[in-house]
Every structure is written in structure tokens, then in C-alpha cells.
Amino acid sequence: MPIKASELILNPDGSVYHLNLLPEHLATTIITVGDPDRVGSVTKHFDSVDFTTHKREFHTQTGTYKGKKITVISTGIGTDNIDIVFNELDALVNIDLEKREIKSKLTSLDIIRIGTSGSIQKDIPIDSFLISEYAAGFDSLLHFYDSEHVQYFKISEALKAQTNWFVKKSDPYVVKCSDRLLKKLSSGETVIGFTATNVGFYGPQGRILRLAIQDNELNDKLANFNYEGKTITNLEMETAGIYGISNLLGHNSLSMNAIIANRATGEFSDDPKGIVDTLIKYTLDKIVD
Ligand code: R1P
Numbered sequence: 001m002p003i004k005a006s007e008l009i010l011n012p013d014g015s016v017y018h019l020n021l022l023p024e025h026l027a028t029t030i031i032t033v034g035d036p037d038r039v040g041s042v043t044k045h046f047d048s049v050d051f052t053t054h055k056r057e058f059h060t061q062t063g064t065y066k067g068k069k070i071t072v073i074s075t076g077i078g079t080d081n082i083d084i085v086f087n088e089l090d091a092l093v094n095i096d097l098e099k100r101e102i103k104s105k106l107t108s109l110d111i112i113r114i115g116t117s118g119s120i121q122k123d124i125p126i127d128s129f130l131i132s133e134y135a136a137g138f139d140s141l142l143h144f145y146d147s148e149h150v151q152y153f154k155i156s157e158a159l160k161a162q163t164n165w166f167v168k169k170s171d172p173y174v175v176k177c178s179d180r181l182l183k184k185l186s187s188g189e190t191v192i193g194f195t196a197t198n199v200g201f202y203g204p205q206g207r208i209l210r211l212a213i214q215d216n217e218l219n220d221k222l223a224n225f226n227y228e229g230k231t232i233t234n235l236e237m238e239t240a241g242i243y244g245i246s247n248l249l250g251h252n253s254l255s256m257n258a259i260i261a262n263r264a265t266g267e268f269s270d271d272p273k274g275i276v277d278t279l280i281k282y283t284l285d286k287i288v289d
Contacts, residue, residue, distance in 0.1 A: 002100035014097060016088040019073070020055040023092045027062055027069040029287060030089065030111045034238065036074040042114070042280050043072055058085065066288045079139045079197060079241030086111075086245040094249075109251045110181060114283055116276060117195065117236040117257035118205070120223045122264045124191055127275045129282065130234055131186055132195035132255040137173045137240030139199045150175055150247040155227050163221040166214055170199070175243040178252035185254055185286045193233030195255065196222055197240035205235050206263070219263055234259065256283050 009017035031042055036059040043049050049063035057076030062069065075085045091097070093107040117130065124130060134152070136159055142151070152174040159165070159172055186192060198204040203211055206219040215221075222232040239255040246253035258279045260272040269275055 003095065004100075008091060008095065008097075008100055010097060016091055016097070018055060018084050019058050019060065019088045019092075020053050021060060021088070021092055023097065025051050025053070025060065025062055025071070026089070026092050027071040028093070028107065028109055029068065029070050030109055031070060031072045031283070032075050032085065032111060032113045032238075032242070033072065034075060034077055034115050036076075038114070038276070039072045039074050041277060042284070045281060045284055046070075057081070065284050068288050070284075070287065075238060077201075078199070078237050079137065079141045082238050082241035082245060083141055086242065086249065086251075090249045090251065106250060110178075111242070111246060111251055111253040112181065112185070112283060112287070113238060113242055113253070113255040114276070114280055115236060115238065115255065115257055116260045116272065117234045118261035118263045119234045119259045120219050120263050121231070121233050122262070124193070124233055124259060124262070126259055126262050126267050126269045127271075128259045129190045129279050130193045130195075130257040130259055131182060131190050132177060132234075132239045132243075132257065133182060133192050134174060134176050134194040134230065135240035135243050135255070136194070136196045136232065137175065137244060138170050138197060138204065139241065140170050141241045142173045142175070142244040143171060145245075145248055147173075147244060147248055150244060152176065155230065158227040159225055159232075162225050163218065169214070173240065173244065175240055175247060177243055177254050178246075181252050181254035184289070185256065185283065187286070189282065191233070193257075194230050195239045195257065196232050196235050197237060198235055199237070201237065223264065235263070
């Protein structure tokens with residue numbers, strides 16, 4: 001049965017609905033960034049850029065870096081956008097868009113996020129590079145899918161117990177990166193961490209401007225969490241969704257974080273753009289290594 005027009009929505013030119021891409025526009029190695037302007041910060045290092053498009057917050061460029069074809073795409077902020085981007089990237093390689101049928105031979109993409117993040121551990125300073133080995137999702141995205149087989153329940157149960165999790169917020173889930181990509185992209189220059197992905201930037205991450213929050217101690221509790229030596233290291237807004245959906249779809253993903261803030265010490269990087277640029281160059285060179 002072909003997938004209905006209301007479920008797999010295509011634009012008049014046959015491209016996928018939100019990303020505006022056709023299958024030939026995509027490489028099998030993909031870098032995601034949050035900020036649409038960061039796409040150019042990655043591709044300025046390329047030998048050539050052969051394709052560019054954008055729609056809403058989803059800007060895409062495909063080109064080659066040291067001879068390797070790579071696509072760079074912005075996701076905007078949050079795991080709700082990750083649902084859209086990752087399902088449409090998968091459709092581009094694993095669904096025959098003309099026949100509207102799932103292909104018999106599936107393709108696994110390598111998808112690497114290059115993003116910014118705040119550390120919650122004093123000993124992970126600003127300007128470090130952190131790779132998320134595990135991620136805890138405080139959003140609800142993964143629970144809308146048949147996803148129990150990709151979740152680490154012992155860790156999420158310990159997390160809820162040790163933080164006295166307020167159940168009205170969500171039911172946290174824990175997921176893991178691609179071990180192959182972790183090995184390929186880590187080095188003495190990177191810290192391996194456990195990232196908490198939250199649904200907002202202010203209250204959900206414990207920032208108080210004018211609004212009181214439900215639990216003033218949450219970041220401290222997260223920093224003190226310990227499950228068999230695993231501790232939560234940093235906060236951002238996409239990684240758990242990326243790992244969860246990638247693992248469900250059979251893709252390999254890894255999240256590279258430039259630590260631009262330290263929430264435990266109150267510091268913020270003097271040069272956030274510079275540290276992101278250095279992480280971009282590091283990541284590109286590791287991809288082609
Ligand atoms: C918040 O300022 C945004 O920055 C972080 C968070 O995950 C969130 O998307 O990542 P990016 O720099 O990749 O957007």
C-alpha cells in the first residue's frame with residue numbers, strides 16, 4: 001500500500017514537505033546545526049558547495065570537504081524540530097518518493113550534531129568539547145513512538161528517583177549515541193558526557209528571570225546524579241531526540257557540544273563563536289580521518 005499523500009507530504013517538485021529536498025540533494029554523512037547561519041560556518045571550509053536551499057528554519061547545503069560529500073542542515077531549536085528533520089531525512093533515503101513505498105534495501109546515515117551547550121559540572125569548563133555518549137530526554141518525543149527497545153530504563157528510573165522527578169513535567173527517557181561514531185570522533189581533546197535534553201531554555205534549564213520555577217535544585221540534583229559512575233554533564237535541547245529517532249530508524253548519530261556556559265560557576269565563554277568554529281573544524285577533520 002502506498003503511503004498516503006496526507007502522511008508523506010511532498011511539494012509540487014516532489015521534494016519532502018519541510019526540508020524542500022530531493023533524494024539527490026543529500027549525502028549519506030550529515031551534519032546538523034541548530035542555527036541556520038551556522039550552516040555557512042561549516043561549509044565555508046568545504047572544497048565546494050554544490051547545492052543550497054532553505055525553507056523556514058531548515059537551511060541545507062551539500063558539498064565536499066577534502067573530497068568527502070557532506071550535507072549540512074539546520075534544525076532550529078528543540079526536539080519537536082528533530083522529529084521533522086530526522087523523519088524527512090530518512091524518507092529521502094529509505095522511501096521511494098514516487099511510488100510512496102518503503103525501499104527493500106535501507107540506507108543508514110551518519111548524522112553528527114554540532115551544537116552549543118551548558119556544562120553543569122564545575123570540572124567541565126567553558127570552551128571544552130563534549131561528546132554526548134548518553135542523553136536523557138526530558139521532552140516526550142520518544143514516547144510517541146514504539147521505542148522501548150532503544151531506551152535504558154534502569155538509568156531513567158535511577159534519574160527519576162535521585163532527582164525526585166515531578167511527574168507532571170514528563171517521563172524522562174535515556175538513549176545512547178552510535179559507538180562507532182563516538183570512537184571515530186573522540187580524542188584527547190574531547191570529554192565524554194551524559195547530556196540532559198530539555199524542553200526549554202529558561203525555566204526547564206533552571207534559569208530564573210522573572211518566573212519562579214518548580215524545582216530550584218534540579219540542576220544540582222542532575223549534577224549529583226550517579227548511576228554506576230555515570231553523571232549528567234551538560235544541558236541542551238536536541239540530543240536525546242536525535243539519538244532516539246536515529247536509533248529507531250537505523251541511523252548512526254553523535255552529538256558534539258561546544259561548552260559555551262558553565263551553569264555551576266556562572267561563567268560564559270568570551271568567544272562562543274570562536275569555540276564553535278574550532279569544534280566545526282575538529283569535527284570535519286575527524287569525519288574525513
Ligand atoms: C539554545 O540557545 C540552543 O542552543 C543549543 C541548544 O540545544 C538550543 O538549540 O544548541 P544549538 O547551538 O545547536 O542551537
